[in-house]
Structures are given as C-alpha cells and as structure tokens.
Amino acid sequence: MTMAGEWRQKYGPVVGFFLGPRTAVAICGPREVLEVLRREEFQIRPDGDFFRERSFGKKLGIFFSDGPFWVEQRRFTLRHLRDFGFGKKSMEGFILDEVEDILLHMKDLKVMQLLQALKQEEKVLRRNFCISMPTLIENDDQFIRSVVFSGEATFHLFGKVNRHNLRILGVGKSAYIPKWNLIIGLMCAVLPRGDTLNIFKVTGLFTVSALNVLWGMIAGIRYERNDERLQDLLKRLTEVFRAGNPTGPLTNIFPILKWIAPGLLGHTKTMDTLKSLQEFFRQSIREHHKSLDENNPRDLTDVYLKEMKRQYDNPDSTFTEEGLITICLDMFAAGGEATTSTLGFCLLYMVVYPEVQKKVQKELDAVVGRDRRPTLEDRAKLPYVEAVLTELLRVCSVAPTTPPHSVNRDTYVNGHFIPKDSMVLVNLYSLFQDKEHWGDPEVFRPERFLDADGKFVKDEWMIPFGVGKRVCVGEVLLRSVAFLFFTSIVQEFWLSVPEGDPKPSTLPLSGFTIAPAPFRVKVTKRA
Numbered sequence: 001m002t003m004a005g006e007w008r009q010k011y012g013p014v015v016g017f018f019l020g021p022r023t024a025v026a027i028c029g030p031r032e033v034l035e036v037l038r039r040e041e042f043q044i045r046p047d048g049d050f051f052r053e054r055s056f057g058k059k060l061g062i063f064f065s066d067g068p069f070w071v072e073q074r075r076f077t078l079r080h081l082r083d084f085g086f087g088k089k090s091m092e093g094f095i096l097d098e099v100e101d102i103l104l105h106m107k108d109l110k111v112m113q114l115l116q117a118l119k120q121e122e123k124v125l126r127r128n129f130c131i132s133m134p135t136l137i138e139n140d141d142q143f144i145r146s147v148v149f150s151g152e153a154t155f156h157l158f159g160k161v162n163r164h165n166l167r168i169l170g171v172g173k174s175a176y177i178p179k180w181n182l183i184i185g186l187m188c189a190v191l192p193r194g195d196t197l198n199i200f201k202v203t204g205l206f207t208v209s210a211l212n213v214l215w216g217m218i219a220g221i222r223y224e225r226n227d228e229r230l231q232d233l234l235k236r237l238t239e240v241f242r243a244g245n246p247t248g249p250l251t252n253i254f255p256i257l258k259w260i261a262p263g264l265l266g267h268t269k270t271m272d273t274l275k276s277l278q279e280f281f282r283q284s285i286r287e288h289h290k291s292l293d294e295n296n297p298r299d300l301t302d303v304y305l306k307e308m309k310r311q312y313d314n315p316d317s318t319f320t321e322e323g324l325i326t327i328c329l330d331m332f333a334a335g336g337e338a339t340t341s342t343l344g345f346c347l348l349y350m351v352v353y354p355e356v357q358k359k360v361q362k363e364l365d366a367v368v369g370r371d372r373r374p375t376l377e378d379r380a381k382l383p384y385v386e387a388v389l390t391e392l393l394r395v396c397s398v399a400p401t402t403p404p405h406s407v408n409r410d411t412y413v414n415g416h417f418i419p420k421d422s423m424v425l426v427n428l429y430s431l432f433q434d435k436e437h438w439g440d441p442e443v444f445r446p447e448r449f450l451d452a453d454g455k456f457v458k459d460e461w462m463i464p465f466g467v468g469k470r471v472c473v474g475e476v477l478l479r480s481v482a483f484l485f486f487t488s489i490v491q492e493f494w495l496s497v498p499e500g501d502p503k504p505s506t507l508p509l510s511g512f513t514i515a516p517a518p519f520r521v522k523v524t525k526r527a
C-alpha cells in the first residue's frame, strides 16, 4: 500500500501535515480529489525556492506558474502548437514517421550497433591514413551489408544468403599493411531473418521518438537517435526525475540545505542538468532568431519570438526569452519522461501478460489486417485496444500525484480547514486503486473497461492527466502516441521474455513520475 493509502486508512481522505515551516495537505480520497481539482481556489501552484531557481528566479513557463501569467502563456502555447499540428490530423503524420523509425530500430538494434562500430572504425582510419572510405551498402532486399576496401579503391561485396539462415556475422576489422601502404578489410553485417529479430533492454527506448513528435512543432527539430549531446541530456534528466518527488527537492522546503549540503542532496547535479538544458534551448532560440521570417513562422519558437517583438515596448509583456526557455523545459521534461515510461510499460505488460497481447493482435488482425499500419481513425473500432491502454494508464499510474497545487484563500474540503498558501498534494492514485470502485484494483484486467457487448466504457474516475483548468497539456498527444506506437509494434512483432530470463517485475521505479524498471524483451517476427 502506498503512503497516501495508509494515511487515508488511518486519518481519512484529507490529511494535514508540515513540510518544514510550510503547511501541507494531502488529498487522498477519490471524491475529494475530483472536487479539489475542479475548485477555482486550488488552481495555483505553490511558490518554492526550487520552482523559481529552475526558471531564472521567477515563476515562468506553464508547469509551476499561475495567475494571469499562466493563463496567457498556457493559452498562447496551446493555440500556436495547434497551428503547427498539435492535436490535429497532421500530428499523426509526425507520429507515424517516428513509429516507422522505432520499428526499424527494434528489428535492427544489433545492426545499428554494428554500423556504429563501423563508423568508429572509419573515423580511426580517416584520422590515421587520410583515405577515402567506403560507403556502407544497405541492401535491404538481400539483407546483407558488406564492404571490402583496399587503399583508395573500394570494392563492394554482395552476397545472397539463404533467407532462413541469416545471422549477424559481426564486423570484420581492417588491417594496415605497411609494406604496401595498403589497408584492407572486410566489414560485414548480416541481418537475421529467422525467428528472433532482437533482444534488448527497454530503457529510454522511446524518449527520442516522443520528443521528436513534440519538438517538430516547438522548434522544427528532429533529433537523431544517436545524437550524443541529446542522449547525455536525457540521461541526466531521467536521473533528476528518478531522484525527485512531487513536492520538489528538499531544498524547496529548507533552502538553506543547498548551501550546507548541495552535493549530498543532489542539488548541484539537478541544477547542472537544468542549466545544460536551458543552454540547449537558448542555442536553438538563437538559431531561430537568425533565420526568423515573421511572415512565415515555422514553429512555436518563431511565433513566440514574433510575439516578443510585437510586445517589445509593453512593460507588462509576459513574453521573454527566459519564459520561452522555461516553456521548452516544461514540455521537454514532461513530454520526454512521461511518454517514454508509458510506452515502456506497454511493452512490459505485453511481455508479462501474453494472453492480453494475443487478444490485441486478434483484434488488430480483424479490424486493420496486416497490410497497413493502424491509424487514429481505427481507434474507435478497436475497443479491446482502448481498454488495454486505459487499464495500463490505471495500473501503471505514471503520475500518481499531480505536481503540487496551492490554494489562494482559506477554505474547507470535506469539513477540514485548509489555510491559504498550503501546499496541496493531490493523489490521483487513490482513484485508480479504490477497492470499492474497481473490486480488484491490483489486478491488470482490461475487460473492466468493456461492457457485455465488448464495447469500450469510459469511467469518470480515470483521470490520469488530471481534470479542470490545469489538466495536462499533453493528453491528446500522449493518447495518440501511445495508441499508434503500441498498436504498430504489437501488430508487427511478438514480444516475450528472452529464454533464460526471469519474468520481469511490474514493480515500478519511483520518482517525480513512475517508470518501469529496466527489463529485456525478445522481439520476434509474428508468424
């Protein structure tokens, strides 16, 4: 049982306590959660040292700002993201491009590694011998990639390999023969076409895909999967998420701690990561400045810069470069981590519950077939898929509590006094795990969202993205991304536990959001 669950049992649905000098209230009863999220006085965020420190000492961005500033920034961001495809049909195109990329990646992970090794080899050779290097041959028909080269000349080797006997052969190393000043080598990678396409660890697999969909609209950028700078930033951001908790770091409550024990509390590490991210966004904004054509804005960054210019003489303008950087930070952090965890959970549960995977495939085969990819239009005709995704959001509960809310006046909830400016922690998990409501909340059972005719039924307690004015900005995006990635992957592959591995645990990793613990999955081409 979670801490909030225990508190609820012991103290009731509204629990007051102190976080250092600050009054805090945990809302851990389902009805109270639904009420608080809709009440006007709870639509603000608490102030806190860390919440400001992450945005240049001010309350900027969307996540931790409030009042008229928040209303204007949230509205502007959503309106203009929509202009660039967010929530529209064209967003599906962005997502499907990423789906294709991930499907290729899932098949080819070993080859990707080989290609990287080849590139590395190429770099060394170029540096040492200044030679022109062979280009890699990618012949998907024959599923063979091989290159033979010698000095300046390059010979390409092709070979036909029996479809059923394809195996990864490895990378042949090159050799330098000083006597003839010649380099010879054979580099060869053959893709397997038999049963097992791949076995890999699912950690951060989807992060770049998730970001690419969003970043196309925000900054017109598509990142390469192996972009080293991005990978480093994401790794550090994940560490920040895993080490965090919904109230923010301890320094939020006791700012003095950041001077006394900054390293120990992870404050320095967190701030370093945030500063690197801010610098990353600043650079992208500078690039936009240089090429901005106000008549043809390309993305959210362009329209924001245009608005900054338009309001240049307005002393009350809420549009600043620091504000834009913080919006980028909010979207990057929320979009990347929550999406990648959700997709990771999708794979994990399919591996652990093969009978559910089979039913999903059966429905997909009947409605979509195997000759085309699923599209968002198919969604309404796939009630079992919808039930599985909804059940996944319930049991996995990526955001078990909302980011902290606050309250702008003294008020009462369920007869309990809540003083102005309290930190209000809203426990969504209490809705998803209520025994009375669900009967067997601990069981993964998609059928609970189907009626007797097999039709999908909505449940008003399923609010994984919150409700009310502060409802998640990314809900539509996440639902579309989860549907298209999940259905395309399960349509094409059979996912299972690799031989010899134990069944992976569904116990998640905690943090600011919840994530699946790393696990391995075997990807097999469906029969």
Ligand code: HEM
Pocket (backbone or CB within 6 Å): 037, 062, 063, 064, 074, 214, 330, 331, 334, 335, 336, 338, 339, 342, 398, 399, 401, 402, 403, 464, 465, 466, 467, 469, 470, 471, 472, 473, 474, 475, 477, 478
């Ligand atoms: C499974 C994925 C996700 C879940 C479960 C989730 C959940 C939530 C929840 C519970 C909130 C807080 C609501 C409140 O304070 O009452 C929230 C806020 C927010 N989410 Fe998400 N989210 C997800 C994905 C995303 C994505 C992909 C984006 C980026 C587009 C995003 C952007 C935001 C932003 C900017 C806010 C702050 C809204 C505000 O305070 O006005 N989220 N999300």
